[in-house]
Amino acid sequence: MTETNVPAGLRYTAEHEWVERTGPTSVRVGITDFAQDALGDVVFVQLPAVDDAVESGESFAEVESTKSVSDIYGPLEGTVAEVNGELETTPELVNSDPYGSGWLVVIDVADESTLDAALAETLDADGYRAAIDG
Template sequence: MSNVPANLQYSKEHEWVEGTGGNRFKIGITDYAQGALGDIVYVQLPKVGDSVTEGAVCGEIESTKSVSELFSPVTGTVVAINEQLDSAPETLNSDPYGAGWIAEIEVSAPSTSLMDAAGYSALIG
């Protein structure tokens, strides 16, 4: 059973979004996603200053099973990245909702497709 915190919003591509104040939001991958990927060995992060678009590819996650694209769940500008993931990508497996956050984005347009925890739980069954 995957952990789905009630205080977050979720995309159909298995990313989570958490407000950090104002128009800034942290993003990461869900517990369900990290479980499906298996042991994560490399993460290609967006760069600070990059513009990202909801639903578009903004990075890559490599695991012992596969290489998967990371999709931005929101539209805006990257204002911070989790540099710890360069040396410890396995943090996405061990703490996907905490120390395993991927980027912080200043959102320029609100998302209309994010789900609450109940909606995401229904999606993943």
């Protein structure tokens, strides 16, 4: 079995999304190496539109693989500021570079303290590694 890549600088959810703070009130979101490996070959990614609301714990996107279709859940509450348009024509980026060019969306949050509180509820790399090794 290959070692799952869990970068230290990111935050993680129990639903296998990663969250990277990109500004005082914004985060980039994607699915983890563990999730993309479990999905298999990604063939389609359905993303929300810019300005769509994202609710914490609610489905906001779908990733379709040769095995199944999986919901992607909001890691926090906010508004979609940017979507990764490359995934429309190259969905396999989710498999080949889940923490880089395979990112899904950028979400803007109401204010810095709201984002701080939301990130505090996510897992660090050690916590996520413990969850998936469980």
